[in-house]
Amino acid sequence: MTRKIFFVLNGISVHVETDPARRALDVLREDMGLTxxxxxxxxxxxxxxxxxxxxEVKLSCIMTAAQLEGKDIVTxxxxxGEGDLHPVQRSFIERGAVQCGFCTPGMVISSVAFLNANPSxxxxxxxxxxxxxLCRCTGYQKIVDAVEDAAKKMHGGGRDG
Amino acid sequence: MKDEVRQFPGGPRLDALSKVTGREKYAADYYSGKFLWAGAKRALVPHARLASVHAEDALSLPGVVRVLTYRDIAGSNRTGIARNDQPVIADEKVRHAGDAVALVLAESREILRAALGRVSFDHEPLPGVFDAEDALKEGAPRVHEDNEKGNLLRAVTVRKGDAERALDESDVVVEGAFETSRQEHAYLETEAGWAFVDERGVLTVVASTQTPYRDRSEIARALGLDMEKVRVVAPYLGGAFGGKDGINVQCLLGLAALHSDGVPVKMWWDRTESFLAGMKRLPARMYYRLGAKMDGTFHGLSCRIYFDAGAYATLGGEVMAMGAEHAASVYRIANVSIDGYCSYTNNPIGGPFRGFGVPQVTFAMEQAVDMMAERLCMDPLEIRRRNVIRRGEKNCLGVELKYSTGIGECIERLMEHPFWKERQAWKSAAPKWKKRGIGMGCMGHAVGYPSLIPDQANTRLDLRSDGTICLYSGLPDLGQGNASTYLRIAAAILGQDPEAMELVQPDTDHDLPSGTSSASRTTYTFGNAVINAAQALRDVILGRAGTILDISDPGRAVLLPGKVRDEASGREVSLTVIARFLNDEERTQKGYFRAPYDESTIGIFYLGAHLLFSYGAHLARVEVDTVTGGIDVIDYVAVTDAGTVIDPVVYDQQVHGSVAQGIGLALTEDYLVSDGRHDTTGLSTYIIPTSMDLPDITSVPVETFEETGPFGMKGIGEVVISGCLPAISNAFHDACGMRITKSPLTPERVLSALARKGEVGK
Known part of the structure; x- marks a missing residue:
């Protein structure tokens, strides 16, 4: 039982034909190749x-494919943007916030949404x-440093700096 | 080499860009047009005789391709490092709840999940054994009937001087029984891999592994293949911490690929399966007696330590032996008696975890040291300083410390720290319902393998015909950034921009066996091999450049990014041109290194002694909530001697990450199992620290210069974790005047301890 699901993925209109009960995470990784x-x-x-x-930040492992319908999805x-790194990504690199990197995409996504809502x-x-x-490698310290730094890059200053 | 450290190129980690953009491809990220999912049916019973497996129900499900059992395995069906005792798929017996009893191949993850629910098996439950000491008692159920020593996997003994007499002679003797928890690695990337049989008929396994070269021989033996017919590839790992030091998905995946009719196979354990079947830190019970003279000099130490290996050996015996070797922590003690035992039980599999047995014994010894200081009314740092081992002295095995030994200086740094000097003022400013305490823990950690195991590495550097330089790694990057560091080491010697160089991840096809990515050796040992290869390539490049530029004095030629320059004439030649003037053999330079070892120590201890150690001294400031029993770590100072700091960012990454895992071990992390059944199933019941649970950590390096290390460094990956449990436990004692000897220090244990003294809510 499959259905056509239409959504915007990273700025491009896409559709996927799949079982709507599948996890959104699997659709993104397996069907769209966005690992x-x-x-x-x-x-x-x-x-x-x-x-x-x-x-808004959502957890794609507890979302169904059907919940992608009509949404604007950013992974x-x-x-x-146009080939440029997001300031959060630049700060993660420069401030040593990346170790194994497996939590990094989720951390970056959460940080981007957070800084949009709370610029300083x-x-x-x-x-x-x-x-x-969760991160098991960094103890979070350099990740927090990076988000502070990104706030400065994006908005010219964190509350403490 | 001392001069070259100043040229060590700084800058962000070279793997950060691909990771921060989501482009890095981990073992879990392999998919192709047509592939199958493989998954194991887990026993869920801790000990049983296995009768028959029923696959019919699963096979009747559309999309289920195969259900395999041990009967489909042509090889030994056994894996293992110290002992070959672990079946790929259970045959006669189930020995712990995570044993695989069948392997299912299906067309999708959803079908696989449904099929696994339809596989059933008949079994006869057997009484189990679930405690490391009980396992050694007469009449205990046997986990491995063929083990001659019952459930004893490994025992070690250390006798130096006469510990019993020394304890009699001591003015004060303190004693205690200490217990540590079963810690789960909880790497974010669970066990994952991808396998296929290539056009040459070679079984290729891409896995999240610390040990590609060892995996290759284990796969070959277990599945009955020639080594030449197995290839293992190790991309970047999403964390490992010791938990991927050995076989997890590799053999199951290999078996699946041999039965998939040429289609690639994917296996990716979910979190529950990772918890169920993955390795854990071995829980330990330790009985300590420490004796000292009135002036605070340690005179004798006697201890018995029991480690629970769980159902299979992996490196459990070696973990326990490492614990025994570090049982006296960082002190000079003339009379030592250590008896170490590692038992088989029907508990989850124990194995390597950052610290490798040392966090357990350090928890015991460093609390005993504090108890001694209290009895003697001495400053706890002063008693440590007085007994600390210095270079040239002998450790508890009687092995002379010939290499850099900066623990004395680490302790001195803590003594100077304002948190220590101003401790009374800070403590007395505790808010209502809270008690404040300050504690310390000192530790050492051996770098590399013990003397009997050759600690060696092989690498290769190619100057390609287009002038780029490519480095072949033999050791996987678990997340610690060694791949990036290797490039920087080579770049420093070759005068190149590391970003313009390329690194090829470990692949057994490259034939560069370098041991395992573990044992705090990954940068120390392999980095030295990289130096040797880079120096060889530098000599070849400069030699040929000298000919091209017609330089009579080779000292005039200097390597610069992409070229060689004659300093006298200003003339330059590019690496591309130089490459054209070299043959294939000249353009490829290999580097080998073997770490120092001492054969004379092989007789005195199990696999021989370690010779080189990193060190640390920690201070924790904690607040104990006397109403909730919660402990908050307010400040944390980690002083570390890991030799010269060649990359301050990567160095602090290791310090921060280790402290985070150490604080988790001290306060919340306890993988619960009742009679072999898992009570912990996910990250909502296994609590690792979040960003809210940790303070900012102060990292203070004590930079000894280790002559045998690359640019003066030595291993930093493990040493730091061992200080946290004692520092926090000692801080709790300092706050509340009572001791908790069983970790972690959960609110329940804190409240019970407070209640015994009527201190709740005070």
């Missing part, structure tokens, strides 16, 4: 599969905003 979105737990506990749905592959956050607010994204 940047990661699966770390499969049940909404780690944040590795975070994507933007109409600008890690669509975060950067305090360090504690960044920690709170990222608390749904």
């Amino acid at each position: 940047g979105t990661k699966e770390g737990c499969g049940r909404g506990e780690c944040g590795g599969c975070s994507i933007l749905v109409d600008g 890690i592959e669509g975060v950067c 956050p305090a360090r504690e607010e960044i920690r709170e905003a990222l608390s749904g994204n």
Whole structure:
């Protein structure tokens, strides 16, 4: 039992014909070939599969394909603009926020959405905003540094700087 | 080499760009037009005799291609490192709940999931054994009937001087029984891989693995293939921490690919399966007695340590032996007696985990040291400074420390730290309902393999005909950034821009066996091999450039990015041109290194002793909530001697990550199992620290210069984790005046301890 599902994926209108009950994560990774979105737990506990749905962070491992219908979806592959890295991505690179990198796409997605909503956050607010994204490598310190740095890049200053 | 460290090129990690854009391809990211999903049916019973497996129901499901059992395996059906005791698919017996009893191949992940639910098996339950000490008792159920020593997997003994007499002679003796938890690695990327039989008939396995070269021989043996017919490729890993040091998906995937009619096969354990079947840190129970003279000099140490290996050996015995070797932590003690035991049980499989047995014993020893300081009314850092081992002295095995030994300086740095000097003022400013405490933990960690196991690495550097330089890695990058560091090391010696160079990830086809990506050796050992290859290639390039530029004095030629320049004449020749003037053999230079070893130590301890150690001293400031029992780590200082810091960012990444896992181990991480059945199933019941649970960590390097290390460095991957459990436990004692000897220090344990002294809500 398949259905045609239409949505916007990283700025391009697409459609996919699939079982609407499949996980959105699998559709993105297997059908669309966008393997940047990661699966770390499969049940909404780690944040590795975070994507933007109409600008809000959603966990694609607990979303069905049907829930993509008519939505504006951004994955890690669509975060950067015309070939340029997003400031969050640049800061992650420059501030040493990347180790194994498996949580990184989800972290970047969450950080982008957070900085859109809160352009000059305090360090504690960044920690709170990222608390749904687990990382086992970094101890989060350099990730928080990177988000602080990205806030400065995007908006000319964090609350503390 | 001391001069060259200053030229070590800085800059962001070279793997960060592909990871931050989502383009990096991990083992879990392989898909192709047509492929099959493979998945294991797990036993879920801890100990049973296996009768028959029923596949009919699963096979009747459209899209199910095969259901395989041990009968489909042509080889030994056994994997293992120290012992070949682990079946790929259970045959006679199930020995722990995560054992595979069948392997299903299906056309989609959804069909696979449904099919696994339809596979059933008949079994006769057997009484199990679930405690490392109970397992050694007479009459305990046997996990492996063919093991001559019952459930004893490995025992080690250390005798130096006369510990019993020394304890009698001591003015003060402290003793305690300590227990540590079963810690789950919880890497974000669960076990994953991709396999196919190529056109040459070679079984190719792409896996998230720390050990491609060892995997290759394990796959060949277990599945009954020639080594030449197996190839293992290791892309970047999504975390490992020791948990991918050995076989997980590799043999199952290989078996699936041999039965998939030429179609590639994908296997990707979900979190539940990863928890169920993956390795854990071995839980330990340790009985310690430490004796000292009135002036604080440690005189004797006697300890018995029991490690629970779970159902299969993996490297459990070696983990325990490493614990025994580090049982005296970083102190000079004349009389030592250590008895270490590692037992088989029907618990989850134990195995390597960052720290490799050292966090367990350090928890015990560093608390015993604090207990001694208290009894003697001494400053806990002063008693450590007084007994700390210095270069040239002998450790608890009696092995002389000939290499860099900066632990004394680490302790001195802590003594100077404002958090230590101002401790009384900070403690007395505790908010209502809270108690504050400051604790420390010191630790050492051996770098590389013990003397009997050759710790060696092989690499290759190619100057390609287009003038680019390519480095072949033999050790996977688990996330610690060694691939990037290798490029920087080569770039430093060759005067190149590391970003213009290329790194090829480990692939057994390249025939560069380099051991495993583990044991704090990944940069130390392989980095030295890279230096040797780079120096050889540099000599070849400069020699040929000298001829081309007609330089009589070769010292005048300098390697610059993409070219060689004659400093006297200013004339230059590009690497592309130089490459054209070299034959294939000259353009490929290999590098080999073997770490220092001492054969004379092989007789004194299991696999011989380690010779080189990294060190650290930690300070934790904690707040204990006397109402909830929660412990908050407010500040954390990690002083580390891992030799010269060649890349401050990568160095601090290791410090931060280790402290995070160490704080998790100290406060929340306890993989719960009741009689072999798993009570922990996911990341909502296994609590690893989130960004809200950790303080900003202060990393203080003590830069000894390790003469045998690349640019003076030594391993930093593991040493740091061992300090956290004792530092936090000692801080809890400092706050509340009572000791918790079983980790983690959960709110329940804290409240029980407080309740015993009527301190709840004080």
